[in-house]
Amino acid sequence: MIWRVDATHALWLLAVPVSALAVAGLARRFGAPAPLALVIAGLLISFVPGLPEFELDPELVLYVFLPPLLFSAAWQSSYYNMRENVRSIGLLSIGLVLFTTLLVGYAAYLLVPDLPLPAALVLGAIVAPPDAVAAVSVAQRLGLPRRVVTILIGESLFNDATALTAFRVALAAAVGAGFTFAEGLGRFLFAAAAGAAIGLLLGPPLHWLRTRLDDPLVENAVMLVAPFAAYLLAESVHASGVIAVVISGLYLGHRFTESPAVTRLIGHSFWKVVVFVLETVVFLLIGLQLPPVVNGLSGRGWGSLAWWALAVFAVTVAARFLWVFPSSLLPLWSARARERAAGLDWRERVVVSWAGMRGVVSLAAAFAIPFVTSAGAPFPGRDLVLFLTFTTVLATLLVQGLTFPALIRRLGIAGDRERYHDTVAEAGAQHAAANAALARLAELTAEGTEPVDPDVVERLRSLAEHRQLRAWERLGGGTGPAGEEVPSASYRRLRREMLAAERAAFVRMRDERRIDDEVLDRVLHELDLEEVSLARD
Incomplete structure (x- = not known):
């Protein structure tokens, strides 16, 4: 037909x-x-x-x-x-x-x-x-x-x-x-x-x-x-x-x-x-x-x-x-x-x-x-x-x-009270999950296992502790005493500025034909995923 x-x-x-x-x-x-x-x-x-x-x-x-x-x-x-x-x-x-x-x-x-x-x-x-x-x-x-x-x-x-x-x-x-x-x-x-x-x-x-x-x-x-x-x-x-x-x-x-x-x-x-x-x-x-x-x-x-x-x-x-x-x-x-x-x-x-x-x-x-x-x-x-x-x-x-x-x-x-309870519950869950992650990291890096660079371990531990804190900080609406910006909010704001600078640099290199569009797509995808995770926080 x-x-x-x-x-x-x-x-x-x-x-x-x-x-x-x-x-x-x-x-x-x-x-x-x-x-x-x-x-x-x-x-x-x-x-x-x-x-x-x-x-x-x-x-x-x-x-x-x-x-x-x-x-x-x-x-x-x-x-x-x-x-x-x-x-x-x-x-x-x-x-x-x-x-x-x-x-x-x-x-x-x-x-x-x-x-x-x-x-x-x-x-x-x-x-x-x-x-x-x-x-x-x-x-x-x-x-x-x-x-x-x-x-x-x-x-x-x-x-x-x-x-x-x-x-x-x-x-x-x-x-x-x-x-x-x-x-x-x-x-x-x-x-x-x-x-x-x-x-x-x-x-x-x-x-x-x-x-x-x-x-x-x-x-x-x-x-x-x-x-x-x-x-x-x-x-x-x-x-x-x-x-x-x-x-x-x-x-x-x-x-x-x-x-x-x-x-x-x-x-x-x-x-x-x-x-x-x-x-x-x-x-x-x-x-x-x-x-x-x-x-x-x-x-x-x-x-x-x-x-x-x-x-x-x-x-x-x-x-x-x-x-x-x-x-x-x-x-x-x-x-x-x-x-x-x-x-x-x-x-x-x-x-x-x-x-x-x-x-x-x-x-x-x-x-x-x-x-x-x-x-x-x-x-x-x-x-x-x-x-x-x-x-x-x-x-x-x-x-x-x-x-x-x-x-x-x-x-x-x-449902303001319900949303507050949700935030408290999320913070508690983030805390427990981060503790589980830190315990697993300790198991993987214990003596007798495969050696890992101490700097890598410290970076992973810092990331877990950061995730542990940010949900509790959200209870304050992103501000601390006297309206001061809490550390996680500062981290997100500064990291977004860094991501924007990285993105502009990649695009400039593409325009100068130093990298191909396929390379640009791959690196921008990684930056986009990180920026989305920051928006979620």
Whole structure:
């Protein structure tokens, strides 16, 4: 098969990621939430005359964008933190999604005269899962307590599986496939169990392969293929691809400490770039969906549409509050479960309740609704479901997204004490690790072993002692008594100046053709690694 791409069409396609990266770069430069800036930019761009319609392809989202985004989030998440908050995560990712599906669906059925109940439940399932990307980015930047961030991340990892399964069951009923409640429940349980099993079965062999490749580039290439493999394998047997990706990501991320240092450095940088590019394109595409959504609404009154959109948005937001607060009162049958469930006060529950921004998965599901039923009749209210999905996604991103930082500041729930304890714990760990390193150095240089230059031993001992001190010094914010600069801060400042001088000398020698570009790349790589380690300190 020969593929031919029109140059003009290709340029328009290129304009989407280029515009997205430009907007995201400006937002990051000025400290604005990039997801919200991208959605607004997409809306504004959609009004440009002559711009082609960029209708969201559901297959593109579910098979190209979703797996790596989920995998990256799971890979960087803490397995232990997830396990400790499994009850809260489960109540949100399963219970809240199903509750929202029913509440929004029934409300839409009562509000919209010509929308049948099965189609209304399809709408409820579509808008049920929040996308926590925007909320988590704000929460981490403002320093929310770790448990709140963990719950939001865990919810966003697993709720898509519940929502997509509920969507398929509701859609089957709407098109006349005749699904019963028992069949829907069975499908959900099978999809979840089979997806988890595939993720668990795929994780160990991928980890085994990764640790035996001894090539950082190939190892990270395996990590790139892993989410697509997990998703496609699960979907091929009608299991949950989302759960398969998340489980395999959690497993591989938990075992990533066994990989070589270079592999970890490349992996962290690589996934940051991949996620940044995918998220920027996705949020811009959300804003660009305005023309294809509006084009299908001919003949409907804008007054009624505005009222229905406002009502669905309000019910979607209210459903989260109605679930989060009462669900914390559900009975717990063990002392250990009660201990794990304790900790979120009313202010943190308000934050979790307000962090319900919807995203691209909801739009992708809406665009996946077929145009006709199994009987050949037009799908009832397809254009309306698509419109209400778009307005709900947009309203949650703009209304909740723009007010989320102010709400956090107003409630005053920054995790300052938690960050202080983390710094103390890190300092203690650095101290113990340095002692272990010094003890090992003493063993290696003891009498009777291979002789080592005393200057080398002293340099290694000084380096270990320096690492021992710098975490304790960080408790003072990098300053000593009367604001004096502590030794480790002086070391970092002076060493950065030395590295800059070395780099300039290498570049000058390259320009004078005294060294080749390949030599320059090697020596700059060593300097860059050291400078990155200084930035970490």
